[in-house]
Amino acid sequence: MPRSRLWDLLTYAVLVILSAVCILPILWTLLTSLKYEADIVTREMIYWPTRITFDHYVTLWNQSNYPVLVVNSLVVTTVTVAICLVTGTVASYAFARFRFPGRMPLMMGYLVVRMFPAVMMIIPLFVVMRQVGLLDSRVGLAIAYTSFLLPLFVWMMKGFFDAAPKELESAARIDGSTRLGAMVRIVMPIARNGVLATCIFVAIAAWNEFLFALMLTTSQGSRTWPVGLQLMVGEFQLPWGMLAAGGIISILPVIVLFALIQRAMVAGIAAGAVKG
Amino acid sequence: MATLELQGIRKSFGALEVLSSVDLELEDGGFLVLLGPSGCGKSTLLSIIAGLEEASAGDILVGGRRVNEVFPKDRNIAMVFQSYALYPTMDVARNIGFGLEMRKVPGPERVEKVRAAADLLQIGHLLDRKPAQLSGGQRQRVAMGRAIVRDPDLFLFDEPLSNLDAKLRVQMRTEIKRLHDRLGTTVVYVTHDQVEAMTLGTKVAVMKEGVIQQLADPQTIYDRPANMFVAGFIGSPAMNFLDGTVETEGGPALVLTGDGQRVALDRAPAGQGARVIAGIRPEHFTLGEGSPVRLTGRIEVLEPTGPDTMVVLSVAGREITARLPPRIGLAPGAMIDLGVDRSAITFFNPETGTAL
C-alpha cells in the first residue's frame, strides 16, 4: 500500500527532525564540555573536535564550590520529596477514595493554588521565612517548594489511586482489614509505580527549580546548583566549557530518571492535568 | 450462619434518596436475591449490609445482633464482587487466605483451609498464580474461594456472574447453587438477571427506585406479581399488557380498548365498567380453537427459537408476544385466533399498577 508507506515515511521524517531539534542542543553542550577551550573559542567553528578533555569537569569539581551546590540541591530535593510523599500521598488517597462534604472545593483549591504566580508567593515567603529563621536554609527552601509541588503531587497521585479499583479496599475491609490496613497492604503495592513516578517528577522539578532558590537562599550553605551556576556565569565570566560541563553534570540525573520511568510519569502528568 | 433482618433502612446521598424504608427478614440458611434494574438501590443495600456504607436510618441485625456500628472487618461476612476484586499483587493462595491472615489464623491451619476451599472449587492447581494469569471463570472461582474459606455468617454476592460469558454464567450459576446447598450459609445475592433470581433464590426481593416492590419466593413472584413493574421485570419475553374495560352483564368479560374485542372471563376482576389492565404471559397463549377464550390479532414478526416460536402480533393496537410451538406454518400479515389460559391472567389497576 504505497499511500500508507508514504505516510509512514512522512511520520519518520517528522520524528527524526523533532528528535534532532530536541537532542542536538544537549549533544552540542556535551561536545562543548569536552572540547579544549582553544577549540571552543576559534575563528573557524570546529564541529567535530580532534581531541577531547575532561578538564572542564575536573576544574569545576575541584576548584569551584559546585560539589557543595550539588549536595545542597540533593538535600533540598530529598526533603521536598519526603514532605510531599508523607502529606501528599494520604491527601490524594482521600480525594481518590472518599466522597465527603468539601471534597470538590478542596480539590479545586489545590488546583487554583497552581495558578498562583511564583513571584506572588516568593515575596511573602521571603518575609515569613526570614521571621521564622528559615531563610537561607535548605529545609526552608524545601518547604517553600511544597507550595507548588504538593498540589501537583496530590493531583498526579490521585490519578494513580483512581486507577486502582475501589472494590479492592472493600474486599480487604470485609476480609478483616481496616481502611488503613487496606491502603497500606493492598492499594499502595498496586500504586507503587505511580508513587515512584510522581516522586521522580517532583524530584526533577525541585532539582531544576531556580526562582525560589534565587530569592530564598543567600549563602554557600544552602544555595542550590541552578543558582550557583547562574551566579558563577555572572560573577566569574565562567568559560563556556565549564558552564557546559556544569550543565551536563546537572541534567545527567534528570535524563537518567526520566528515561527510566518515562511512561508512568507521562501518564501521571497527563492524568493530573486533564482531570484538573 | 445466621439470620438477617433489616428494619427501616434508609439511605440518601444529599437530597437524593436511594433507599426508602427497606424492611426484610431472611431465615438462617436462606438465599435472598435482590433483583432490580440498575440504579434501583440493590447494590447500595448490599453495601449497607456489608458495612461499606452507612445507612442514613434503620437497623441491620445479623443473627439477632445489631451491627450498625460494627466495622465491616468485624461483621464476619464475606463478599464476592462483580469485578472479583482480587488483589493483583498477591497469588491465588494468598488472595484466598487473606481474610484468615487478617484474623491471625496460624499458618499451617490457613494453608489447610485454603487448600480445602481451593479443592472444593477445583482451583487447587492454580494456587501459585497471580490473578492476571487467570481466565474470567477462574477468577470468579478464586473470588468465591476467598469468601467460603472463612466460614462467614453471611455471604454477599454483588452481581458475581455478570462479567462472564453466557455459557460460563450458566455453569457458575449451578455451581453457586450447589455450594449453597452444601454449605448452607445464608446468602444475599444482588443481580439484575431475573433468570439468576428465579433459579437461585429461596426468596426474591424485586426492587425499584429504592423500594422493595415484592418480597416472596420465586414462583409466587412469577405467578402472582404484586404490580405491573414486577410482572414486566420477571419473565422473558415479558408479560403482555392489554387495556380493557370489565363487563359483568352476559357473563364476565373484558372488552379491549382499541378494537372492542370481547374476551370472556371466568370471573370479573372488578365491577361493571371498571378499567383494568390484563397481564398475560407469552406461554399462556395457545394456538387454535380449543379454548373458549380467544384473542384475534395480526402477525407482525415470527421469531423461531428452536423449541418454541415467538409470535409478535398486534392486538387492539398493542404489540403482544405469544410463545407457540415450533413449525406452526404461519406467515407475517396473517390474522390468527389465540386461545388464552384465563386462570393465568393477572389484572392490574391502571392508575396504581398494583395487582387486583
Next chain:
Amino acid sequence: MIGELSETRYWMYLLLLPSLLLITAVVLYPTIYGIQMSFREMRLNRPDLGTGFVGLKHYQRMLNDPIFWLSLRNTAVWVTFAIILEFLIGLIAALALHRNLPGSRIFAVMILLPFFLPNVVAGHMWSLMLDPRLGVINDLLLKAGLIDSYRAWFADPATAMAAAILVEAWKSFPFFTLLILAGLKGIPTDLYKAASIDGAGPVAQLRLITLPMIKTIIAAAVILRVIGLVNSPDLLLVLTSGGPGRSTMVLSLFAFQTAYRDFNFGYASALSVVMFILLMIFAWIYIRLSRINQE
C-alpha cells in the same frame, strides 16, 4: 489505634489534615500576607521608610509606570506566540508519535526530554548556540547563506523576543505533545475505521474526528501553559534579564526584579497581585468560551 480510627467517618479529614496545614502555612498565609503587603510600604533597602499602610499608592504608581504597560504588552506577545508555536509543534509531534511505528518509544523519550530540563541549563545551551561570536547557529545560518554575518540575537531588540520565544517553545512544546498523546489514546480506533469506510482521508479524519475529540484536552493544556508562561520568568531571566532595553521585560520578570534587585517588596507584591488577577480573568473567560464551544 490509627487502624480503628480509619474506620470512622472522619478518616478522610484526618488524611487531608497534614497537607492542609502545610498548604495553609506555605500558600494561604503568604498569599494573604502578600496581598496585604501590596498596600504597604516595604523596601528592604530603605528601612527608614517603615512598613506603613500606603493604600493604593502602588497600584496608582503602576498605572503611570511605562515599564508596567510595556511588560504587559510584552507578556501578551510572549504568551501568544509561545502558545501558538508550542501547540503546533506539540500537535505534530503527538500525531507522529501516535502512529506507533517501530521506534516510537525511543523518539518519545527524545522529544519529551526538553520539558524536563532545568530552565537554567536550557537557557545556557541556547545562549551558547546563539552566541554572537561562537554560536553554532550563526555559523550554520551563515554557511546556508541565510544571514551575511554573525548576529547577536539576544542583544538586538528586534530579535531578542523572537529568539527567546523560540527557546521557550523548544523547551515546552513537549507538554502539549504529552497531553495530546494522552488524549489521542482515548479515541476509539473504531471511529477511524468507520470514517475511512465512509471515505474520509487523513486530513478529513484529523479535522472531523481527532481535533474535536481532543478539544477538551487541548483547552486544558492551553490554560496550564498560559499559567506557566505568565507566571515563570526563569528562562527570560537566564537568557536576557529583560533586555536589551526592556524589549523582553515581561510582568513576572518585572515583579521579580522589583523585589530581588530593588528590594521594593510593596510594589512587587502589587505587581504580582495584578498579574494574578489578570490571569484569573483570562482563565475564567477562556474556560467559559471553551465550554460554550463544546455545546
